[in-house]
Every structure is written in structure tokens, then in C-alpha cells.
Amino acid sequence: xxxxxxxxxxxxxxxxxxxxxxxxxxxxxxxxxxxxxxxxxxxxxxxxxxxxxxxxxxxxxxxxxxxxxxxxxxxxxxxxxxxxxxxxxxxxxxxxxxxxxxxxxxxxxxxxxxxxxxxxxxxxxxxxxxxxxxxxxxxxxxxxxxxxxxxxxxxxxxxxxxxxxxxxxxxxxxxxxxxxxxxxxxxxxxxxxxxxxxxxxxxxxxxxxxxxxxxxxxxxxxxxxxxxxxxxxxxxxxxxxxxxxxxxxxxxxxxxxxxxxxxxxxxxxxxxxxxxxxxxxxxxxxxxxxxxxxxxxxxxxxxxxxxxxxxxxxxxxxxxxxxxxxxxxxxxxxxxxxxxxxxxxxxxxxxxxxxxxxxxxxxxxxxxxxxxxxxxxxxxxxxxxxxxxxxxxxxxxxxxxxxxxxxxxxxxxxxxxxxxxxxxxxxxxxxxxxxxxxxxxxxxxxxxxxxxxxxxxxxxxxxxxxxxxxxxxxxxxxxxxxxxxxxxxxxxxxxxxxxxxxxxxxxxxxxxxxxxxxxxxxxxxxxxxxxxxxxxxxxxxxxxxxxxxxxxxxxxxxxxxxxxxxxxxxxxxxxxxxxxxxxxxxxxxxxxxxxxxxxxxxxxxxxxxxxxxxxxx
Numbered sequence: 219x220x221x222x223x224x225x226x227x228x229x230x231x232x233x234x235x236x237x238x239x240x241x242x243x244x245x246x247x248x249x250x251x252x253x254x255x256x257x258x259x260x261x262x263x264x265x266x267x268x269x270x271x272x273x274x275x276x277x278x279x280x281x282x283x284x285x286x287x288x289x290x291x292x293x294x295x296x297x298x299x300x301x302x303x304x305x306x307x308x309x310x311x312x313x314x315x316x317x318x319x320x321x322x323x324x325x326x327x328x329x330x331x332x333x334x335x336x337x338x339x340x341x342x343x344x345x346x347x348x349x350x351x352x353x354x355x356x357x358x359x360x361x362x363x364x365x366x367x368x369x370x371x372x373x374x375x376x377x378x379x380x381x382x383x384x385x386x387x388x389x390x391x392x393x394x395x396x397x398x399x400x401x402x403x404x405x406x407x408x409x410x411x412x413x414x415x416x417x418x419x420x421x422x423x424x425x426x427x428x429x430x431x432x433x434x435x436x437x438x439x440x441x442x443x444x445x446x447x448x449x450x451x452x453x454x455x456x457x458x459x460x461x462x463x464x465x466x467x468x469x470x471x472x473x474x475x476x477x478x479x480x481x482x483x484x485x486x487x488x489x490x491x492x493x494x495x496x497x498x499x500x501x502x503x504x505x506x507x508x509x510x511x512x513x514x515x516x517x518x519x520x521x522x523x524x525x526x527x528x529x530x531x532x533x534x535x536x537x538x539x540x541x542x543x544x545x546x547x548x549x550x551x552x553x554x555x556x557x558x559x560x561x562x563x564x565x566x567x568x569x570x571x572x573x574x575x576x577x578x579x580x581x582x583x584x585x586x587x588x589x590x591x592x593x594x595x596x597x598x599x600x601x602x603x604x605x606x607x608x609x610x611x612x613x614x615x616x617x618x619x620x621x622x623x624x625x626x627x628x629x630x631x632x633x634x635x636x637x638x639x640x641x642x643x644x645x646x647x648x649x650x651x652x653x654x655x656x657x658x659x660x661x662x663x664x665x666x667x668x669x670x671x672x673x674x675x676x677x678x679x680x681x682x683x684x685x686x687x688x689x690x691x692x693x694x695x696x697x698x699x700x701x702x703x704x705x706x707x708x709x710x711x712x713x714x715x716x717x718x719x720x721x722x723x724x725x726x727x728x729x730x731x732x733x734x735x736x737x738x739x740x741x742x743x744x745x746x747x748x749x750x751x752x753x754x755x756x757x758x759x760x761x762x763x764x765x766x767x768x769x770x771x772x773x774x775x776x777x778x779x780x781x782x783x784x785x786x787x788x789x790x791x792x793x794x795x796x797x798x799x800x801x802x803x804x805x806x807x808x809x810x811x812x813x814x815x816x817x818x819x820x821x822x823x824x825x826x827x828x829x830x831x832x833x834x835x
Contacts, residue, residue, distance in 0.1 A: 231319070234329050238315045242336040242345070243308035245594070250304055251347040251603035253296045253610040256700060259348045260634035263299050264641065271445025274459045274467040276436035279389045279429070280353050295642050299348045307345030307352040311336045313359035314548060318555035320366035321509070321516060326583060327562060331555030333590035338493040338547060340540050342601045351541050354391040355548055361387055361401055362520075362552065365408070369516065372409040374418055378425050380405050385426035389433070392459035393545060396530040397523040404519035433457045469534040478536045483528055485538035490547060494554075498589060502550050505557025512556075520549045558586055609705075610635055612696035616707045617644045619692050621673045627664055629654035629678030631701050654679055660817065660826040661686065661717075664710075674710040682821050683708070686716040716744045719827035721816060728834050730806050735767050737801045738816050738827065742792040748820055750790035753800060755783040756815040760808035761832065770801030806834040 254260045258273075265272055266284030287298050311332045318328035335341055344351040364383040368376040384402055387394045406413065413419050436457060440448040447456040455464050474482075491499060510517035524546050531542045565582060613635045620626065626649060628636055636651045652659060654676075667674050668687070675692070676683050683689060689708040696705045717740060724735040738755075742748045755776070757763055763783060766775055772790075776783040785800070792798045806812075814830040 230325060234325050235312060235316065238329055238332050239308050239312040241333070242311045243304060245337070246304035246307050246342070246345045247301075249342075249346045249598070249602040249604055250297070251300050252294075253614075254635050254638060255347055255603070256609040256632040256635055256698070258634075260632070260638055262348055262350075263296055264634055264638045266299060267295065267642065269439055269444060271436055271439050271447065271456075274455075274461065275390075275392050275457045276433065276445070276447065277350060277390055278432040278435040279386070280350055281435065282432070283353065296638070300346065303345050303347060303349055303352040306356040307336075307341070310352060310356040310359045310548075313356065313363045314551055317359060317362035317366045318552050320363065320370055321513065321552065322555050322559040324555070324559040324562060327558035327586075328555045330558060330586050330590060331551045334494070334498060334554055334593060335547060335551035337590050337593035337597060339593075339597045339601065340489065340493050340543055340547065342597055344541060344544070346601065346603050349541070350391055351544055354394065355544055357383070357387050357390060357394070358545055358548055362549075365401060365405055366516070368405065369408050369513070372412065374412070374421075377405075377412060377418070378421060381422040381425040382429065386429040389429050393527060393530060393542065395459070397526045397545060400519045400523035400526055403522075404515055407515055407519075466534075471533050474533060474536055479532045482532040482536055482538055486528060486531070486543055486546075489538055489540055489543050490550070493543070493547060494550070498554055501557035501561070502553045503557075504560055505553035505555065508560035509553060509556040516552075520552060524549055609696065609698050609700075612694075612698075612705055613639055614643075615693050616675075616677070617647065617649065619707065620647065620649055620675055622646075623648045624673035624675060625650045625652065625667055626675040626677065626707075627652045627654050627659075628676070630703060630705060632698065632703075632705070654823075660824040662824075662826040662828075668710055676708050676710060677705055678703075679823075680706065680708055682823060683710070687711065717741065717748065717818070717820070717825045718743060719816065719818065719825060721814070721827050721830040723830070723832060728806055728832055730809050730834055733764055733803050733805050735769065735801055735803050736814065736830070736832075737767075737770060737799055739797055739799050740792060740818055741797045742794060745794050747794055748792045750792065750798065751786070751819040751822070753785040753790070754815075754817050754819075755800075755802065756781070757783070757804065758812045758814065760806065760810065760812050760834070761814070762805045762807050764803040764805050767801035767803050770799035772798065772800045806832075809834050 254263055262272060262284070264270075266281060267288040269281065269285055272281055283302060284299060287302050288295060290298050290301075292298055292301070314335060315328050315332035318331055319325055322328055336345075341352075341355070361380070361383045364376070364380040368380045384398060384405065387398050387401070413422075433453070436445060436447050437453050439445050440453070445456075446462045447453040452462040455462055459467055461467050494502070506517060506521065527542070527545050531539070562582065609632050613632065616626075616636075617639050624647075626636065628651060633651070633653055633655075640647075640649050640651045652663075664674060664676075665686075676689070680689060687710040690711060692707040692709050697703070698705060720739040720741070722737040722739065724737070728734045738753075740750065740753075753772075755763075763776075766773060772785060774785055774787060776785050778784070783802075790798065810833075812832050812834065814832060816827040816830070818825050
């Protein structure tokens with residue numbers, strides 16, 4: 219028995235490392251989402267197996283990992299992709315534990331602090347479904363581990379490991395672009411003299427750069443047609459968190475006032491407070507003070523990373539995003555471990571006379587272990603995704619109802635689930651999914667599908683479509699509380715013509731250099747007045763717009779946007795059974811055949827006329 223105890227004591231770090239990786243992994247797997255939950259995560263599930271480029275920054279490492287997980291022969295595809303978060307979520311806790319232990323030299327305090335982070339609601343909530351965040355947390359935990367190891371033993375080998383980890387930090391979430399400098403400065407300040415050797419400095423730069431080269435994946439796949447970053451300047455924009463035209467993706471900078479920023483910071487602090495609770499917050503503050511006393515460099519620059527995180531997120535969005543607190547909470551776990559260590563040291567220094575130290579240690583361990591245990595119990599039901607039925611079930615049932623080779627038009631944030639099911643789970647039904655919210659969508663293509671006899675379904679925007687078609691309910695409706703949306707599948711039957719567009723060219727022939735006229739007749743065939751929101755006319759090269767003709771009842775001159783002539787007014791109403799005419803004069807500048815495109819918008823829906831082909835002689 220003594221030999222066993224000696225062995226366990228000697229291997230306690232290895233044993234604790236194994237346990238702290240296994241416990242969260244088991245919990246995350248037990249509560250793992252088996253399908254999809256909708257929103258962005260369903261987009262990733264659809265894109266990763268096809269190696270499509272994800273939103274800016276492109277997330278190359280996450281993309282490669284996602285592809286690898288998609289081919290693992292375990293369970294269904296959605297389950298395998300969700301496992302990415304469970305695996306890297308538990309690995310995060312492992313490296314966080316090792317990092318805290320390097321700083322505090324207290325295995326038990328580090329173990330408990332790691333579990334507190336593991337079972338906090340914001341982190342657990344993303345560790346059992348597909349998300350970027352667990353990989354991002356894993357990388358930051360590796361950075362903390364690498365730098366803490368270098369701090370203990372400032373060798374060239376440990377420096378190289380830290381340099382590689384810092385480079386890896388730039389390959390995932392854009393927040394890392396802004397908090398990485400704090401860790402870089404900390405690395406440099408630990409032993410500045412080590413950088414005097416040119417060879418060491420060059421090797422550090424090379425190792426830092428190697429993981430960043432993974433962004434070549436974004437360029438290569440874009441060139442192959444799976445992403446938009448197909449030129450050097452577009453790639454630079456994309457990997458720095460912007461769209462390919464240069465504008466910030468998903469948010470904005472420079473347009474928030476101090477009051478908005480302050481209120482958003484308060485919202486972030488509320489999220490952290492609700493996640494950790496007052497006791498852990500007090501222990502965290504105690505640990506931060508203790509860390510400043512024991513290792514001021516780690517204390518100052520990890521706190522600086524927290525500040526950078528808050529500054530950039532409050533500048534980016536004017537509301538608090540729960541996932542954006544994870545980097546802060548991860549660093550706070552380091553302070554919590556330091557706080558437990560400070561309390562441990564204080565207890566040992568008190569003049570206990572009656573109770574022996576071993577009893578004190580046992581009682582102390584039991585008390586602080588209650589903290590992660592309480593988080594586990596309190597958050598379990600809310601974080602458990604295993605047996606939940608929801609938005610995925612609605613779409614799974616919808617695809618079961620629809621006939622083979624039918625087409626569905628969808629206006630819903632959950633359309634990504636429909637794309638996923640159509641591509642990977644119900645591909646044999648050959649159902650085509652169309653996004654109504656796409657700028658390329660026109661009601662005309664839906665009308666043509668109905669005329670061809672294709673089984674057509676819609677979900678969303680039914681208040682608009684029931685003016686054009688007879689809608690028949692199919693299956694049960696579903697209320698999606700995440701977006702406060704009530705979804706119902708409808709099948710379209712007999713067409714009721716709401717709008718018809720007729721294009722007429724005056725005269726029998728059109729000649730080069732001679733002014734001619736086109737009339738666009740917009741007919742309202744419904745029994746209600748219709749408001750036309752906008753009219754768009756696209757003339758090809760070779761046909762020059764001359765003027766608006768007075769033979770129509772629209773006399774307003776158009777605006778021009780990207781070569782498209784546009785008419786917008788609050789006065790474009792067509793009474794029931796009536797028509798509106800736009801007539802324009804044009805001058806042919808070339809001989810040949812030219813296609814003219816015309817569309818109108820009503821109720822945020824496009825109606826396209828069939829392309830008018832004009833032959834110029």
C-alpha cells in the first residue's frame with residue numbers, strides 16, 4: 219500500500235492531467251448535441267465537409283480539423299462535427315490546468331480552477347456543439363502553458379514552442395489579433411537577453427510564421443471556386459476579419475460613443491458574474507493580487523490581454539456576446555487558481571493548535587471542490603443538448619414530407635439546416651433548396667417552377683406568397699424561440715398571377731445609332747393595390763440609355779448604381795387590375811443581339827421579366 223501511495227504521489231501530475239481531461243470530455247459527450255441547433259453553427263456544418271471557405275478570417279486550422287473529423291467513421295456527420303468542440307473543449311481544460319500549475323505550483327488549486335472554467339455556462343454551452351470557440355480557447359490555453367513553461371525554464375526550446383503557439387493564435391478567431399500582443403510582450407520580457415542572438419530571433423520568427431502560412435488554404439480553396447479570397451488583396455482583407463471589398467465583417471469600428479461602450483462593458487461583466495458567481499469572483503480578485511506579488515509580469519500582461527479583449531469587442535459591437543467572454547474567463551481561471559493557492563498558504567500559516575494540518579487540508583479540498591460541483595449541477599439541464607428536439611427536427615420532418623426532385627424556397631435563419639440535410643442526409647431525394655433572402659432570388663423563377671409542374675414548397679414569407687399562390691399546410695408548425703420565428707411548411711398549388719411584366723420594343727426593327735423605345739408594362743392582376751418599391755433596368759454594353767419617354771406614366775429620371783438604372787419612389791402604386799408603364803429611349807451603339815434585364819421589387823421580393831433580346835441592324 220505504501221508503495222502504491224508513493225507511486226501515486228510521484229505520478230500525481232500525470233494522474234491529475236489525465237483526470238482533468240477525461241472528466242470534462244465525458245460530460246461534454248454526455249450532453250453533446252447530436253444534430254444541428256441552427257444559426258452560424260449549421261453553416262459551418264454544411265461548409266466544413268466540402269472544404270468551403272468559412273466567414274472572415276477563414277479559420278484555416280479549424281477548417282482542416284473539421285474536414286478530418288468529418289471523415290472519422292463514428293456516428294453521423296453532424297455528431298462527428300459537434301465532437302470537435304468536445305475534444306478541444308476538454309483539451310483546453312488540460313492545458314489550462316498545466317498552465318495554472320506552472321504558475322501556482324499547486325496541483326489541487328489548478329485542478330479545481332480548471333474545472334470551474336470547464337463547467338461555467340458560457341464555456342460548457344459551446345463545448346457540446348460545433349463552434350469556433352473551443353479551438354480558440356484551446357490555442358490560448360496552449361499559449362499560457364507554453365509561456366508559463368518558458369517562465370519556469372527560459373530555454374531556447376521552450377521559447378521556440380511559445381513562438382509557434384503565438385503564431386497559431388492568429389489562425390482562428392479575430393479577437394486573437396488584438397490580444398496576442400499582450401502575450402508577445404510578456405514572452406519578450408521574461409528574458410530579453412535571449413533575443414540578442416540573431417539565430418534565435420530568426421528561428422522564433424520562422425516558427426511564429428509557420429502556422430500563419432495555413433492561410434494559404436483560404437487562397438487555394440478560393441482559387442478553386444470555394445471562397446471569395448481569390449486575389450492577394452482580397453486574401454489580406456479576408457484574413458484580417460473583413461469582407462473582400464475591405465469593409466469590416468459582422469460589425470463596425472469607430473461609430474460607438476462612450477456611453478454605449480460603457481453599457482456594453484457592464485453587460486459583459488454581468489455575463490461573467492452570472493457565470494462564475496460572487497465567491498469565485500472574490501477568489502479571482504484575491505488571486506490576481508497574489509499573482510502580482512509573486513509574478514508581476516504574468517499578472518500585468520494577462521490582465522492587459524483581458525483589457526484588449528474588452529476594448530476590441532465593445533468597439534466592434536454595441537451589445538455583449540456571451541462567446542466573447544471566454545478568453546477573459548479563461549485568464550480569470552488562472553487568477554482563480556492563484557486565489558485558491560493564496561488561501562491554501564494562508565491557512566497553513568495560521569496557528570492551528572487543535573486541528574491537525576491534514577484535517578484542515580481535507581476540509582479545504584472538500585469545500586473548494588464544491589464550487590465546480592455546484593456549477594456542474596446548476597448548469598447541467600440548460601447545457602444538456604442530448605435529448606432536445608427543436609429546429610433540426612422540424613427540417614428533418616419537412617424533408618420527409620417533400621417529394622423527390624421537389625424544390626423548397628426558404629426565408630429563415632435556419633436555412634443552413636435545410637442545406638445540410640439536403641446535401642448530406644437526404645441527397646437521394648434531390649431536393650433543391652433556394653434562399654429567398656438571397657439577392658439573386660426572383661419570384662419569377664418560383665412561378666416558372668410551378669408552371670413546369672415541379673413540386674414547390676415554401677417556408678417563411680407566407681404572408682407574401684399567399685397573395686400569389688394557394689398555400690397548403692404540410693406537417694406541423696414549429697416555434698423557434700431563438701429567433702422568435704414560427705415556421706410552417708407549405709406546398710404551392712394553383713398560381714394566382716399577382717404581377718405580370720410585358721416588354722415591348724416600338725417598331726419592327728432597331729437600327730444602329732437610331733433612337734428607339736422600350737415599354738415595360740407592369741400589370742397588377744390581384745384584387746388589391748400593390749406598391750412597387752423599386753424598378754431596375756440593366757442595359758448591356760452596346761445599348762445606351764437616352765431618356766425616359768413620355769409615352770409611359772413614369773416620368774421620373776432614374777438613379778444609377780453599378781451600371782443599373784433605378785427608379786425609387788413612394789408614389790409607385792398600381793391599383794387592383796390596373797397597370798403601370800415605364801417607357802425609355804435608348805440608342806444602339808453596336809450591331810448584334812443584346813439582352814435587356816428588367817425587374818421590379820414589391821414587399822422586398824423581386825419580379826423579373828424574361829430577358830428581352832433586341833436585334834440591332
